[in-house]
Amino acid sequence: MTALRDAPTAASARPTRAEARTLKKADRRRRFLRDRALVVMTLPAILLVLVFNYAPMFGTLTAFQTYSIYAGFWHSPWSGLTTFRRLFSDPLFWSALENTLTLSLVQLVLFFPVPILLALLLNSVLSTKVRTFVQSIVYLPHFFSWVLAITIFQQMLGGAGALNQFLRSHDIGTWDIMTNPDTFKLLVTAQVVWKEAGWGIIVFLAALAAIDQQLYEAAAADGAGRWRRMWHITLPGIRSIVVLMLVLQLGNVLTVGFEQMLIQRFAVGRDASEVLDTYAYYYGVVNANFSIGAAASLFKGVLSLILILTANKVAHLFGEDGLYRR
Amino acid sequence: MTATALAKAAEKTRRNRNRPSWEEPPTPAGQAGKGAVLVFICLVVLIPIYMVVLTSLSTQGSINLAGGMVLVPHGITIEAYRQIFTNNLVISSLIASLGITAVGTFISVVVTVLCAYGLSRYRSWGHRPLLMLLVVTMFFNGGLIPTFMVVAGLGGYDNFWALILPSAVSVFNILVMRGFFANTSRDLIDAAYVDGAGEWRILTRIVLPTSRAVVAVIGLFYAVGYWNTFFNALLYLPDNQKWPLQLVIYTYTLQGNPMPGMGVTQTGTYLGAQQIAPLSIQMAVVTLTLIPILIIYPFVQRHFAKGMLLGAVKG
Numbered sequence: 001m002t003a004l005r006d007a008p009t010a011a012s013a014r015p016t017r018a019e020a021r022t023l024k025k026a027d028r029r030r031r032f033l034r035d036r037a038l039v040v041m042t043l044p045a046i047l048l049v050l051v052f053n054y055a056p057m058f059g060t061l062t063a064f065q066t067y068s069i070y071a072g073f074w075h076s077p078w079s080g081l082t083t084f085r086r087l088f089s090d091p092l093f094w095s096a097l098e099n100t101l102t103l104s105l106v107q108l109v110l111f112f113p114v115p116i117l118l119a120l121l122l123n124s125v126l127s128t129k130v131r132t133f134v135q136s137i138v139y140l141p142h143f144f145s146w147v148l149a150i151t152i153f154q155q156m157l158g159g160a161g162a163l164n165q166f167l168r169s170h171d172i173g174t175w176d177i178m179t180n181p182d183t184f185k186l187l188v189t190a191q192v193v194w195k196e197a198g199w200g201i202i203v204f205l206a207a208l209a210a211i212d213q214q215l216y217e218a219a220a221a222d223g224a225g226r227w228r229r230m231w232h233i234t235l236p237g238i239r240s241i242v243v244l245m246l247v248l249q250l251g252n253v254l255t256v257g258f259e260q261m262l263i264q265r266f267a268v269g270r271d272a273s274e275v276l277d278t279y280a281y282y283y284g285v286v287n288a289n290f291s292i293g294a295a296a297s298l299f300k301g302v303l304s305l306i307l308i309l310t311a312n313k314v315a316h317l318f319g320e321d322g323l324y325r326r
Numbered sequence: 327m328t329a330t331a332l333a334k335a336a337e338k339t340r341r342n343r344n345r346p347s348w349e350e351p352p353t354p355a356g357q358a359g360k361g362a363v364l365v366f367i368c369l370v371v372l373i374p375i376y377m378v379v380l381t382s383l384s385t386q387g388s389i390n391l392a393g394g395m396v397l398v399p400h401g402i403t404i405e406a407y408r409q410i411f412t413n414n415l416v417i418s419s420l421i422a423s424l425g426i427t428a429v430g431t432f433i434s435v436v437v438t439v440l441c442a443y444g445l446s447r448y449r450s451w452g453h454r455p456l457l458m459l460l461v462v463t464m465f466f467n468g469g470l471i472p473t474f475m476v477v478a479g480l481g482g483y484d485n486f487w488a489l490i491l492p493s494a495v496s497v498f499n500i501l502v503m504r505g506f507f508a509n510t511s512r513d514l515i516d517a518a519y520v521d522g523a524g525e526w527r528i529l530t531r532i533v534l535p536t537s538r539a540v541v542a543v544i545g546l547f548y549a550v551g552y553w554n555t556f557f558n559a560l561l562y563l564p565d566n567q568k569w570p571l572q573l574v575i576y577t578y579t580l581q582g583n584p585m586p587g588m589g590v591t592q593t594g595t596y597l598g599a600q601q602i603a604p605l606s607i608q609m610a611v612v613t614l615t616l617i618p619i620l621i622i623y624p625f626v627q628r629h630f631a632k633g634m635l636l637g638a639v640k641g
Contacts, residue, residue, distance in 0.1 A: 028451070035451040037525035041444035042456055044437045045495045049463055052492040055476045056468025062475070073475065121363065126344040130364070136627050137368045140375075143619050145554030147572045151580055151612055152374045155381075155395050162377060165393040194370065202630060213346070220348040251465075259557050266581055277470065284471035285561065297469025305466050 063295035115200030138198025181272035211237035251308030382609035406610035430552035442503035
């Protein structure tokens with residue numbers, strides 16, 4: 001008797017698979033009705049992303065076409081890997097890739113540590129007034145456009161710029177930094193340091209501020225000096241964020257200052273300033289060879305994706321979170 | 327203890343207020359080195375900006391005396407500004423830049439706030455796939471040529487919207503803002519919900535007022551992006567009547583092309599239409615792009631750290 005009465009209760013406590021599905025469905029329906037205003041709010045952004053990010057992803061397929069402006073995307077003939085064969089047999093493409101990789105490497109060595117060092121220095125300044133003042137100055141160039149930053153560099157270091165006025169007026173001769181292709185990579189890095197190193201400290205300062213001050217106190221009590229505290233507390237404290245920035249940097253190895261290169265192309269010439277992005281731009285838009293341009297972009301996009309996933313994997317191997325968790 | 331000793335002790339505590347008791351006192355050499363580096367860094371940023379602004383305000387005589395960029399003022403004039411504000415190209419580009427920035431920032435902020443709020447509620451319907459849809463674009467994009475084809479295909483060529491809509495949403499900004507919205511007090515929202523407030527009301531009355539700082543910072547990021555827009559203008563706008571300021575500076579200052587309507591030097595001699603604009607005028611146009619940034623910057627600057635919060639990326 002009791003067993004009979006209990007039966008329905010037991011069934012509802014442990015529903016069959018079909019019942020579970022309908023329950024879940026009902027729950028989803030209820031949640032949709034409750035949240036539909038939220039979903040509507042996301043639609044403008046979703047729509048923009050679909051049109052201006054996803055449609056172009058689909059459009060990269062034109063790399064497998066012989067694109068003709070008159071036929072358009074839908075009617076251009078498919079040509080398999082012909083475009084890629086042409087791309088990979090173009091020596092200009094390889095020199096653009098080489099420029100891109102060298103520039104990235106130079107920037108990794110000469111730019112990447114600068115914000116970290118600057119953050120450590122600023123963090124050691126005790127006066128909040130001095131710290132805020134310096135911060136507000138070094139952040140500023142980040143908000144300048146590349147046109148503005150390079151104009152400033154030209155007026156300071158260019159042939160008619162302030163440095164050469166000084167050199168000329170003291171009869172030392174001239175030193176034109178802005179148009180010299182041999183030192184262009186260093187110039188580009190110096191520009192990136194001037195414009196972005198200050199802004200780069202912001203994440204490291206946040207990480208430094210999050211370190212528990214009691215660790216320092218305990219270490220000092222144990223007799224650890226300034227440098228040992230930095231080595232054993234400060235640096236481990238910012239390690240995750242350094243790894244994260246490094247992962248991001250590796251994902252961007254193939255993206256080096258497109259506007260920066262484009263703007264200075266007339267000054268140093270194509271050979272020194274051609275990177276993958278400018279290659280795609282000049283082939284694609286200027287010479288109207290859309291398929292080659294799209295192929296170069298696709299090559300870059302796929303390689304970047306592989307790079308960032310690999311870098312993240314390596315970060316995980318070292319026990320760090322990287323960009324996302326395992 | 328004498329009064330002077332007391333004053334000295336007080337002075338010492340004041341100076342060391344921020345220094346924890348366990349930290350060893352600084353060495354004079356260390357202090358001097360730190361100070362020197364900080365001063366050097368500040369000067370490297372400030373002197374070029376100062377020289378650009380000063381040169382734009384200098385007389386031709388002063389520029390000739392310096393041989394170019396002016397470091398020490400020898401005669402101040404606003405002649406260059408008088409001239410650029412009578413130049414059609416500069417005026418039209420200033421209006422274009424201001425218009426693009428105003429309209430673009432408005433669209434971007436509205437779209438970002440709505441989307442961030444729409445995705446900020448814990449376990450709301452469909453938030454995972456929608457979020458994934460956005461995040462994917464941070465890792466992979468179609469690249470320049472396909473984007474150009476899509477925008478041109480939609481009629482964006484020679485149209486101002488091509489400078490705004492393709493870059494209107496930054497997924498990173500959405501994620502940062504979403505992080506902030508998700509931290510709004512759950513109790514406050516539940517209470518409003520019980521009182522019968524809809525999502526729109528909760529957003530405008532509760533969430534937005536408590537997130538003003540982050541909205542301001544992200545608004546500034548968008549505004550600066552639009553104000554600095556250069557490549558999209560180069561790509562989509564063939565007609566210099568529509569050019570924004572950055573493209574005008576690139577063409578007439580950096581590349582040194584002769585600037586239409588700038589044939590008259592400051593001494594008033596007409597040198598023909600093919601004259602490169604005098605340095606003071608070039609620098610005045612450059613200063614024009616600096617001014618809005620320098621004006622807005624101090625107000626938003628102290629909130630930067632919030633806008634850059636990376637913790638928001640996770641989740």
